[in-house]
Amino acid sequence: MLDIKFVRQNVDKVQNMLAMRGEAADLGTFEKNDNHRKAVLLEIEDLRHRRNVVSEQIARMKKNGIDASDLMAEMRDVGAKIKALDKSLEKNEDQIKQILLNLPNIPHSSVPVGKDSTENPIVKQVGVIPEFDFDPLPHWTIGENLGILDFKTASKITGARFPLYLGAGAKLERALINFMLDIHTNQHGYQEVLPPFIVNEESMTNTGQLPKFEEDLFKLAGWPYFLVPTAEVPVTNIHKNEILDEDALPIYYTAYTPCFRSEAGSYGKDTRGLIRQHQFNKVELVKFTHPKISYDELETLLHDAEVILKMLELPYQVINLCTGDLGFSSAKTYDIEVWLPEQGIYREISSCSNFEGFQARRANIRFKRKGKKGTEIVHTLNGSGLAIGRTFAAILENYQQKDGSVLIPKVLQSYMGGMEIITP
RNA sequence: GGAGAGAUGGCCGAGCUGGCUGAAGGCGCUCGCCUGCUAAGCGAGUGAGGGGUGAAAGCUUCUCCGAGGGUUCGAAUCCCUCUCUCUCCGCCA
Numbered sequence: 001m002l003d004i005k006f007v008r009q010n011v012d013k014v015q016n017m018l019a020m021r022g023e024a025a026d027l028g029t030f031e032k033n034d035n036h037r038k039a040v041l042l043e044i045e046d047l048r049h050r051r052n053v054v055s056e057q058i059a060r061m062k063k064n065g066i067d068a069s070d071l072m073a074e075m076r077d078v079g080a081k082i083k084a085l086d087k088s089l090e091k092n093e094d095q096i097k098q099i100l101l102n103l104p105n106i107p108h109s110s111v112p113v114g115k116d117s118t119e120n121p122i123v124k125q126v127g128v129i130p131e132f133d134f135d136p137l138p139h140w141t142i143g144e145n146l147g148i149l150d151f152k153t154a155s156k157i158t159g160a161r162f163p164l165y166l167g168a169g170a171k172l173e174r175a176l177i178n179f180m181l182d183i184h185t186n187q188h189g190y191q192e193v194l195p196p197f198i199v200n201e202e203s204m205t206n207t208g209q210l211p212k213f214e215e216d217l218f219k220l221a222g223w224p225y226f227l228v229p230t231a232e233v234p235v236t237n238i239h240k241n242e243i244l245d246e247d248a249l250p251i252y253y254t255a256y257t258p259c260f261r262s263e264a265g266s267y268g269k270d271t272r273g274l275i276r277q278h279q280f281n282k283v284e285l286v287k288f289t290h291p292k293i294s295y296d297e298l299e300t301l302l303h304d305a306e307v308i309l310k311m312l313e314l315p316y317q318v319i320n321l322c323t324g325d326l327g328f329s330s331a332k333t334y335d336i337e338v339w340l341p342e343q344g345i346y347r348e349i350s351s352c353s354n355f356e357g358f359q360a361r362r363a364n365i366r367f368k369r370k371g372k373k374g375t376e377i378v379h380t381l382n383g384s385g386l387a388i389g390r391t392f393a394a395i396l397e398n399y400q401q402k403d404g405s406v407l408i409p410k411v412l413q414s415y416m417g418g419m420e421i422i423t424p
Numbered sequence: 425g426g427a428g429a430g431a432u433g434g435c436c437g438a439g440c441u442g443g444c445u446g447a448a449g450g451c452g453c454u455c456g457c458c459u460g461c462u463a464a465g466c467g468a469g470u471g472a473g474g475g476g477u478g479a480a481a482g483c484u485u486c487u488c489c490g491a492g493g494g495u496u497c498g499a500a501u502c503c504c505u506c507u508c509u510c511u512c513c514g515c516c517a
Binding site: 041046073075078079373 | 434443444453454470471472473474475476485486487496497498
């Protein structure tokens with residue numbers, strides 16, 4: 001959510017910035033409602049003031065045995081009037097809130113202007129793309145041949161777009177989770193948390209999934225609860241409605257959770273393999289920082305995610321999402337894309353974003369500056385570190401051998417009980 | 425599922441026979457003093473959000489004691505609903 005005061009004072013600016021995102025937001029309704037709100041508020045406050053003063057007077061009169069029934073009668077009317085105005089104010093404020101909740105974040109000045117994903121500049125490319133003296137296979141074929149992936153059985157259990165890992169595959173998935181958590185906690189200073197995998201509407205609203213993107217979520221029948229689409233949601237809400245100590249910042253958390261996404265509207269896309277599933281595992285990085293340093297923190301967040309790919313020796317590139325491709329809540333996002341040899345393209349494996357105060361304002365996460373009164377909104381950031389399923393796919397494809405076996409990256413071997421290769 | 429207790433400021437904790445209580449007291453924090461250093465001690469200050477006015481400091485006003493509703497001239501205090509936490513019983517991973 002944008003700061004209402006900022007929007008009020010920069011209507012044109014906000015409108016222009018949103019246009020760069022390809023959003024044709026009409027702020028006319030906002031202005032109209034906002035002006036009306038102010039007028040009503042003034043009137044209500046006036047009446048309330050009068051009621052407060054007179055009530056005190058009544059108390060004094062009664063104490064002295066003076067009859068106050070005239071004033072009491074008058075205040076009865078004032079009370080009714082306040083109640084009526086309050087109702088109208090409430091409706092008014094609801095409308096304003098709805099408008100604000102549906103406005104996306106404003107892109108940071110360092111975000112390139114562009115219309116869509118074809119205009120995202122490449123920041124860097126890292127690692128050596130493997131050469132094969134045979135035609136590399138897609139990861140689902142490799143996995144099925146090795147007996148470590150079985151989508152057919154998964155669809156029997158549930159339906160399309162669910163994975164079933166078996167044997168060394170299940171173990172490799174678990175190894176990746178443990179490896180990533182270990183690196184982030186031991187080397188990058190994150191605190192490990194294991195949050196609920198089901199969250200309420202308020203938490204979803206705070207991080208920006210609601211109210212606009214409900215169709216992307218799985219909702220529990222009969223409950224106002226949702227399955228988490230990313231650990232970002234539960235972890236960011238750890239500090240909802242809190243005033244943090246300035247000294248406590250920055251706060252780093254890392255969390256493993258499964259992620260559940262409806263993938264509405266992606267029919268026909270990535271129909272095979274692990275790339276687009278309704279359920280996948282992910283290790284997430286979340287930061288709460290002082291506004292002054294949040295862009296430095298974005299760079300280190302990106303670094304922390306990159307380390308994982310480097311250690312796994314997977315080639316990747318980093319792109320800077322342009323204004324037209326930026327997520328709803330984000331002010332700036334780097335995507336890390338891993339090399340998939342069979343398709344010969346880079347695919348997103350991590351998304352590292354600075355939300356500035358957009359989520360923190362919704363979630364009411366503030367901090368207090370030492371020696372200063374008042375509070376300020378913290379900045380929140382998060383990034384995948386990394387998506388496990390896609391990492392699994394990348395390992396299978398990049399480490400595949402001519403005979404159909406797959407080598408296990410060196411850093412994972414100790415997590416696999418010393419296993420160096422997966423053979424049929 | 426059954427029975428009970430509770431939810432107050434950054435934290436702990438009074439108030440809950442309705443009326444200068446936005447809230448005692450303590451801790452913490454900030455500033456000052458004091459003391460070889462540290463600790464202790466002394467003094468002062470210290471909730472959040474919004475509106476009006478002002479260049480600003482400030483002044484002024486409204487709201488907020490889990491959430492929502494009700495009673496009343498007036499509610500942290502009374503009534504109703506909901507949520508959450510805790511204790512006991514039952515059941516169960």
